[in-house]
Amino acid sequence: MRKIVCNTFATLDGVMQGPGGPEEDRANNFKYGGWSVSYWDEAMEQVMGEFTKPSFDLLLGRKTYEIFAAHWPFVKDDPTADKFNKATKYVATNTLTSSLWQNTVFLNNDIVQQLRELKKQDGIEIQVHGSSDLLQTLQRHNLVDEFHVWIFPVVLGQGKRLFEPGSMGSGLQLTDHKVSKSGVIMATYIPKGEIELGSFALEKPTELEIERRKHVQ
Template sequence: MRNVVAATFLSLDGVIQAPGGPEEDSAGGFSHGGWTFHYWDEPMGEVMEKAFAEEFDLLLGRKTYDIFAAHWPHAGDDPVAMKFNACIKYVATSAPKTLNWQNSVALRGEIAAEVAALKRQDGPKLLLQGSSELIQLLLAKDLIDEFNLLIFPVVLGAGKRLFGEGTMPAAFTLVESRVSSTGVIMATYRRAGAVTTGSFVLPAPSEDEIARCEKNLSAA
């Protein structure tokens, strides 16, 4: 079995759009592209280096694939470039013949079903980078096993968000966390079953509490 691990840059209000530069994605009039640039420091580099140290294949949407394919094959002997160039790139695309980056494989047909089939195979983890539309599809089908989140101390107000309306409810466990000198929270969350609920209602609720609950029930 292979796990899908989503490595995502995230604002405080949940935006993941165009973290690396204005040219990445201006859809919807998004004007804050490159919002992560001024927060990078050595601890963040160490966390990223650790994330890329393990074996992985990439899982990408088409827009992120095009951004990566225009950059990493030309990045020389950069350690990340060497990893990205060598691994298999599984790409959700309707134009498979235009995948020119080495070791690229098109996911066609029903994408969620193809990712589910990849998860059932033996092999390295499937590292999901960027790819906001693909993330939404996989969240709706409950196919993401782990999140590596870098949460930046910035509110963007608008933009594509990590957790959309179709997200399946799920519980996660915090596996590891660290904070950079610039206030970025770097946290790994792993899938931990279904959401569990409880109640802080008093064992003997007051008349006011009973009336409030009855009002809520009648309004439902």
């Protein structure tokens, strides 16, 4: 089985839109593009290097693919660029049919079923970078095997979020974490299954509590 592994930069309030620059994604009048750049340090470079060291393929949404295709093929003498250019790029799109970026495969029919078939194969892991719209589809269909979430100490109050309404509810298990000097928490989670519920309420509710519950919406 192949794993789908998501690597996401997110703010403290869960926004993942436009972390790398003002021109990345201006959808819905987003005005904070580039919010992650000032936090970058050597520790983050090291973690990213470890994440991309093994061979991998890429799974990208159409918008992120276009950003990458206009950037990585033109970056020289860079290990990340070499890996991205070499990797097979699976692109979830209903509009693109051709590209100059080598090793590109378009998934433009039943994307969910195609991804399920890909996961059944033997092979290297499939990494998802960015791709906020695609991530919502992956989550709804329980296709993500591992989340690498880099949580930046900034709150934006607007923008596309990693977990939007409609995401499949799930418990997560923390398997690794590191913290950069700039305050970025780099955490790795795997799905744990159904959400475990409990209660801190008194075993025998008070009269005040019974009355309160009558008005809870």
